[in-house]
Amino acid sequence: MRTIIDGNEAAASAAYRLNELCSIYPITPSSTMAELADEWSAQGRPNVYGMIPTVVEMQSEGGAAGALHGALQGGALSTTFTASQGLLLMIPNMYKIAGELTSTVFHVAARSLAAQGLSIYGDHQDVMAVRQTGFALLCSASPQEAHDLAAISQLATLTSRIPFVHFFDGFRTSHEVNVVDLLSDDQLRDLVPEELIRAHRRRALSPEHPYIRGTAQNPDTYFQSRETVNPFYAAVPGLVTEAMEKFAELTGRRYELVEYHGDPEAERVVVVMGSGAQTVVKTVDYLNAQGAKVGVVQLRLYRPFPVEQILAAIPATARVVAVLDRTKEPGSGGEPLFLDVTAALGEAAATGRRAMPLVVGGRYGLSSKEFTPGMVAGIFDELALPQPRPRFTIGINDDVTHTSLPYDPTLDIEDPATVSAVFYGLGSDGTVGANKNTIKIIGEVPGTYAQGYFVYDSKKSGSRTVSHLRFGPKPIEAPYLINSASFIACHAWSVLERVDVLEFARPGTVLLINTPYPIDEVFARLPEPMQAKIIDLGIELWAIDANLVARKAGMGRRTNTVLQTCFFAISKVLPAEQAIKQVKKAIRKTYARKGADVVAKNEAAVDASLADLHRIEVPAAPVGDQPMIPPVIGAASQFVSTVTASMLAGTGDQLPVSALPVDGTYPSGTTKYEKRNISDIIAEWDPEACIQCGNCAFVCPHAVLRAKYYAGSALDGAPECFQSAPLNAAGFPGSRYTLQVYAEDCTGCGLCVEACPVKPIGGGNRRAINLAPVLERTKEKENVAFFETIPVNRRSRVDFANVRGTQFLEPLFEFSGACSGCGETPYLKLLTQLFGGRATVANATGCSSIYGGNLPTTPWSSNKYGRGPAWSNSLFEDNAEFGLGLRLAADLHTETARRRLAELRPELGDATVDAILGAPQQYESELSQQRARVDALKALLDTMGGGPRVDDLRSVADHLLRRSVWIVGGDGWAYDIGSAGVDHVLASGRDVNILVMDTEVYSNTGGQASKSTPLGAVAKFASGGKMTGKKDVAMQAVSYGNVYVARVAMGADPQQTLKAFREAEAYDGPSLILAYSHCIAHGIDMRKGLDQQYRAVASGHWPLMRYNPVLRMSGRNPFLLDSPRPRIPLKEYHDKELRFRMLANSDPEAAERFLEFGQDAVNRRWAEYEEMATRGAERFAADATRSDR
Amino acid sequence: MNLRTTYLGLPLRNPLVASAGPLSQTVDGVKGLADGGVGAVVLYSLFEEQVRAQLEQAERDALLEEEHADLFAEATSYFPSVSAEPVETVAVKYLSLVEKASRAIDVPLIASLNGSSLGSWVQFARQLEEAGAAALELNIYFMPGDTSLAGPDVEQRHIDIVAAVKQNISIPVAVKLAPYFSSFGSFALRLVEAGADGVVLFNRFLQPDVDVERVEVVPGVELSNPSEARLPRTWIAALRHRLPVSIAATSGVETADDVVAYLLAGADVVMTTSALVRHGRDYSRVLLDGLDTWLTRKGFASVDSARGLLAVPADADAAGYQRAGYVTALEKAKSRYGSLVG
Structure with missing residues (x-):
């Protein structure tokens, strides 16, 4: 069946239908596969064997792999979907699964690893980090291949007993929308017959025929046992080939482990794996047509490494071979694929089987860096030199170690029959959604092909999107961005004031602008450089006030339907009448379930759009001299005005290696320059x-x-x-x-x-x-x-x-790119206002690490003395531990400082030493006095002429001021993946402050359920409503007795929030603050976020409380209930949020049932809390380290 | 004892009717009310605003789902696609309840529409008739906040709604009203002329409360209490012999005595929700037994023979009658509390 989907859906479609269990955890860019599996399962879609697969969300990828391992040992056909650090968390289990010769396929949207910085984008660093686990690695190069190879790998794992990682490039393939021929259930069943599944089941653990597996082995047999599997690995290439042949018989689509394309007598050959292969193939055709003799070897099977097939694929005529790796292995002799190919060729040459070509290794495409025909041509040019560089990079400017090759970025080898369209929009205006819809409309026309790829910036509010769409009569195999567009649209005026939207324009390009200005003023209002380009290139200019048309049609700020209609009207990609008919058909399909009113409004908007679309007369010369708005406003450091500015302007790709910090350290306080x-x-x-x-x-x-x-x-x-x-x-x-x-x-x-x-x-x-x-x-x-x-x-x-x-x-967290009206950031801002000048912050990966630390800019800033929060993000799972480390280091340094200070008493004098050592440091006045003392001490030390003790004290003197260590993150971290760490750190007794900004869902990755998600809320991985209640993390922490705990919601009681922050920080021990954070993932009008916080508290869903061990120490009840008895029913809170309403719409009975249980839980918990709040102190645990019983 | 009664031309086994309220939200709920012994069941009210609000909510929900979609690389959506099925509208749900509940019980089922404008009620009233409603209660709850709207305009609005609905259906129509009209009797007669088959006295005007903590107006709904029966009872007594249609009493029923008092004033049927909410559906049995006992004790052979005994006589000057009662009441009060009227 021909359909238009992205690579994730293509892979998931086969994986879901061929498995019984999906053990999952969200991680970009693979989350979509897991989400789809969950939705299909919730909808009751069976697999090809007639049963509905079970989908289980685990607390981390480590957990997902563990559950998967167990399910496999239990005989279930099981799969998972992951990427990046998630795959790395699976490594321990991967060794086990492979060591036990267990059939499974992991589907991986391959992604960069967090090193000097995290990146969500695509390369092969993650899959290369598991090449040694014993898993087979099979690589797809396009959405179609992602579907086909997902099925082929399933067959191969069952026939070979070797587990597979089936991977494809994150974003470039996982998120590219293209035409895909989906296999039918019958085809899949024929491909992977049930007999193989029964064999898999027979290998499962069973008390009916018991044995043990997973033994501990000794020096006598471990080594030999490790060698027992060799025949199985040796068989894999043959079995994959067989699977591919069977697949070809069933579908007509033919794949090989290693494919050669190009001149049979090529002198220069590139070896490559992944989506880049398509680019090289097309460029090879182009170059050979110009008389070159070049070729490309595309690898699909990487492990077990198919030596024979590689040797057979590289023509004997090849004089020089460049092996391209989409990964980086610092310190190695070369990247893995290069080393493997070199070893294969070297061995063959050494044994006289073939002549040894010159082999060079190149890196490309890290973190979804573009890989274009121009770059491919650049590589072949290098290979034509008498002495090509042995190691190189392509696509960047490495001016430090000079690895990068030059190339011509303008090379355009696209089929002239292809229509290329680029759309600039704002995230909130629906441009991307409308374009996905457009691709479906056009792709459904027989004989037409369509491709879409979407680029986002790093902000969550006011973000820019760029959509790259191609349409044509031939399949579109161009996995790179458009560099010459026949149609360009700018859906938001603010974008064209800041970015060159004509970067991809060519003579005669049709340009559509959404204008807030009257039609006769449009041209004069454009920045002068843009006007000049329009004139020079003879661009056909059209404009519409889409916001006005949308408003008049009752669609508010959603301009997507209006602008989509304009695209069809002037791009001529389809006959206009047919296109309009299709747009309306799509509207009916999309909005049917939302009611007739919504459909009617959208249809009316379509008709109104055509009436208000105007062709703009272009004058012979520019009018006025309006400049572009610069990316950095105001006086900034050299780094910010050059490097940060370049990233902001969208020209970061051009920054040379030398411009960037070597260790991932960036200046604070840069959002203020953006305006x-x-x-x-x-x-x-x-x-x-x-x-x-x-x-x-x-x-x-x-x-x-x-x-x-x-x-x-x-x-x-x-x-x-x-x-x-x-x-x-x-x-x-x-x-x-x-x-x-x-x-x-x-x-x-x-x-x-x-x-x-x-x-x-x-x-x-x-x-x-x-x-x-x-x-x-x-x-x-x-x-x-x-x-x-x-x-x-x-x-x-x-x-x-x-x-x-x-x-x-003064807030030292400002102007973040978080969602407009974010419920988390006010808490962070407060933290910096109160403690920012002496705080270090450990930030778990998630929304807060993204709006906090996603380049180009950061909202974490400093005061006029240059002091402010020092911020770092380690990982998702380890944040509490990471923060504890910061505390331990600070404590060590404080200890050193105090010791050295005492040692230097004769030189410094009693007064100075005693004042510093004896200073109380709880209140702000005390802290500011201590700060003055430490400053004076440092000045004094600077005059003392050095010496080991003086220098030592000088290096740690700052630690004589109490450092405030904050460990912050969301509920996905604190309740799930980092739960054990949070628990352990709370149990450490150390003075750390943990702030959980609880949105009750994985917000950053798109709203997946966490253990914080309340009963009955609809979330991804809980599309039938969350079946279990929210975990009471506060009470877990209270059970230790020596942990300060607070549950706050500033929309309900800001004063209580403030009190809790101050008490938590002042408490000399572990503190935990659970902060209710309203979120776009709740499906609320964000302007009413605080009202919802109030309702959360008033309904008893989020009772405000504090547990203060200090009170217990003085013999008082430490448990303080801060909110009044619930005064509205839970339903009143639920009814205001789409996450609850969705279930009421889809399954009213379940919604009602969950609500009843939820209300019961609220009542029960309130009764318990009330009882606790009235207990005597003796009924709470005392802290053995510092108080009497 | 013969408790048989006729209301809106429908023969009822007794004069106790479950009024529109929360107990009739489901088929089982309606069945429970009928099993409790009432003579008829008025279904909970379908609100004009509810129907409109649902359409608007669906539109807002569509926007909420779309608003944050596709704006960030890590999250191209924030909600799963749960169901492609169209949402069951409240109107469809109500019709289905009428259809199922009317078949499930052996007493008349009266549908109830609550609104203040013509809207799409006419069309919907016909659908209710087709679904099996024995009669229709139009609950016209209108608070004329628009100061440019004159008294006659307000009355005309009511008349127009009744006339339009009556023209389109053949089942009887009762009108539930607020008491705030300058000449209620005349207005009630005009409603009868427009086609009303009965009036239900009175709608309670649910005055909102104030939350001083949040500095906000909060809508408040409370169950009625017996003192609230006095206003409707007074008007029922005044109109019994002047209105040629059914009169239903509603508000303030707690005991069988309250039922009797209404019947003595002249009500054809007595409605209650509050008592049944407070004491359970089976409480209607207690009320009916109490009525039975009272009739027996007082020597009446049927409910008809006691009905209207305390109504203002047809030949009396109703205004003078009321005024006399008013003066007597004040005299009584004076002797207890001192002068209340200056």
Whole structure:
């Protein structure tokens, strides 16, 4: 069956239908395979043998591999889907599974590994890290192959008993949408007959014929036992070939382990594996047509390494062979495929079987770096030199060790019959979704082929997307981005002001612009460089105000249908009438279940679009001199203005190796240079109505609301429109107060409006802070610039104990690219306001590590003294341990410092030493005094002329100020993959602060259920509603007795949140804060996020509590219940969230049942908490290390 | 004892009717009410707003699912595709309940629509008739917040709804009303002229409460109490001999005495939800037994013979009658509390 899907779905379709069990865990870019399996299972789709596969989500990839190993030993046909570090977590089990000759296939969307930095993108580092496990490795090069080889590997693993990793390039193949011929159930069943499954089952553990497997072996037999499997490995190439032959008989599609393509007498040959092979094949054809004698060897089976097939594939005429590896093995003699090929050829040459060609090794395509025909041609050019470089890289500019080859980036070898279209959009405008839909529409036309690939930036709000679409009469085998487009669309004006959207334009390109300006002004409003390019290239310019059309059609901000219609109207990829008919058909299909109204509105939008689309007259010369908006605004360091700026401008590919840090260390505080202006509506302060309570600044997820108080005289020279009010506080006569909106950074999320308690009488829905259209940007900039000249209020003059006071503390986490209205970031911001100047932060991988540390910029910043949170992300699973390590190091250094300080008593004097050693360091005033003492000490040490003890003390003197260690992350980490680590670190008794920003779901990877997901919520991997309740992590921690625990929700009680943060940090022992974080994955109107926090608490779903061991030490009840008795039913909270409503729609009975159980659980837990809150202290564990019983 | 009663032309085994409320949400619920012994069941109300809200919710949900899709490389969506089936609308659900419940019980099932405008009620009323409803109760709950709307306009709006619905269906229609009309009797007569087969007195106006903590208005629904029966009872007594159609009493029934009081005032049937919610579906048996005992004790042979004994006589000046009662009441109060009227 011909269909249009991406590589993930292609692979999953075969894998799901050929297995009984999928043991899974989410990880980009493989998550989609697991999600689809879960959805199909929930829908009751059987596999080809007639049973519905079980899908089990585990707590980590290690867990998934363990469950899988068990299921295999139990005789079930089992599979998993993973990538990157996830695959690495499976390695211990992989050795076991292979050692026991167990049939299984792991489907891997191959991805980079986290080294100097994490990357979610594609290369072969992960699969190369398992090549030694005993698994066979089979590689697909396209979505079609991902489907076909998924099936072939299943047959081969069952016939050979060797487990397989079937992999394909992450993103490039996993996310490329293309035409795929799906195998029918009958074909799959014929390919993998049931007899093989029965044989697999017969090998399972059974008490009916018991034996033991998994023994411990001794020096006498381990070695020999390890050699027993050799015949099985030797048989694999033959068995895979047989499987491929059988597959060809069934489908007509023929594959080989190793395929040669090109001139039979080629002199120059490239060996390559993965999607890059398609690019090399096409380029070889192009070069040979120009008279070259070149060829390409494409590997599909990599392990067991098919030596004979490789030798047979490389023509004897080959003078030089370049082996390309999409991986990096620092310190090795060469990358793995290169070494393998070299060894094969060397052996053959040494035994006289063939002449030895020159073999060189090259690296390409790390982290989805483009691999284009131009690069392939560049490699062949190098091979033509008398002495090509023995090791090289392609696609980058390595100006340090000079490995990189030159190439011509403009080489275009595409079939002229192919239509290439590029679309620039914003993430929230539906451009990508509409394009996926367009591909389906066009791809369904017989004799037409379509391909789509989508590029995203690293922000979660206001993100840019670029869609690359190709259509044509022949199958599209071009796994690289378009570099010459016949159609370009820019769906958001703000994009064309910042990025050259005509980068891929050519003479006569049709350009569609979504404009907020009147049609006759469109051209004049374009940046001058763009105008010039339009004129020079004779570009055909069209424009529409799609936002207006969408609004008029009742579709709000969703412009996708409107712009999709325009594409069909002017691109001529299909006859317009036929296209419009198809668009409407697709609308009916997509929205049928949402009701007739939605369908009607979309259809009306289609008709309205055509009426409002206009061809723009292009003048002979540019009008005006409007420049592009630069990527970095304001004075920045050299690094930021060159390197960061280049990444922001989308030209990071051109940065040379020398420009980048060698160890992954980047400067803090760089989001402030972006000034993204992503929202047309922003917060607007009403100084008259404001009571200066600080609630808005407290909840602002993007730190764009800043408050200062200052002497009235500071207003001299203020811009006319600068806002100010008398300070509303006793004891400060004449002082003024300003709440400044950082207009260019505000995302218009509206949480501030919700948090504002002021409702001016007669003001309707108005508050003291409201959302309003952006005023003139220059005025906003002036106001912010002036505000920044007013000094930040001194910390010693701010009352930390209440929300009102915190607004005057400088946030050192600002302007993140998190979702507009994010529920997590306000907590991080608060952390930095309170403790940022002396904090180190260990951040688990997830949303927070992405908006916190995804290049180009970071929101973690520093104050005017250059101090601020030091931040690092280790991995997903180890964050608590990583943070504990930071604590241990700090404690060691503190210990060293104190010892050296005591030793230097004669030189430093008693007063200095005693003051520092005896200083209390709990409150801010004490800490600032200690900071002054340490600064003085350091100055003194600098005058002392060195010596081992002085130098030693100088190197660790900073640790005499108490360091605040924070371990932060989401629930996927704390409840699942990092659960054991969190538990262990809490049990360590060390002074660490763990902040769990609990969104009750894996937010970063797209909403998969965690053990925090509440009963009855629909999430990925819980599409029938989560069957089990949420884990009470607070009570787990309470059970230790010496752990400070708090459950907070700032939307319900900001004061309690503040109190908990301060107590947790002050507590000299482990602390755990569970912070309710509303999230887009809840399916809520994000403006109502705080209201939902309130409902979570008011319904008893999220009871606010603190457990403070300090109270126990003084004989008081440490368990404090901070929220009032539930006053709304759980249903009232559930009804406001799509995650619960979805089940009520799809399975009302189940929803009702879960709700009843949920309400019971709420009632029961509340009763327990109430009881605990009224107990005597003696009924709680005491801390043996520091108090009496 | 003969408790047989006629309401809206429908013969009932007794005058106790389960009014629209939470107990009739399911077939089993309706069956439980009928098994409890009531003479008829009014199904819970389908709200005009509910139907509209569901359509709007579906649209918002579609947006929520799409809003954050495809904007970030790691997450091209945030929700699984759960089901391709169209969502069962509340209207479809209601029709199906009417169909199943009317077949499951042996007493009349009265469907109930709650709204304040014509909307699509006419069409839907016909579907309810086809689904097997024995009668239709139109609950017109309208709070005229628009100060430009004059009293007669408000009344006309009610008349138009009743007329339009009556023209399209052949089953009887009762109208449930609020008491806040300047001349309720005249207005009730106009409703009869427009085709109403009965009136249900009264709709309770659910005044919202204020949450001082959140500084917010909170809608409040509470069960009725016996003191609330006085207003409807007064009007039933006044209109019994002046309205040529069925009159149903609703609000404030807690004991059999409350039922008797309504019947004495002239109600054809007495409705309750609050008592059944408080004491369970079978409580209707207690109320009916109490009614039976009272009739026997007082020597009545049937409920008909006691009905309307305390209604304002047909030949009395109703206004004068009420005024006299009012004056007497004040005199009584004066002797207990001192002067209340200045």
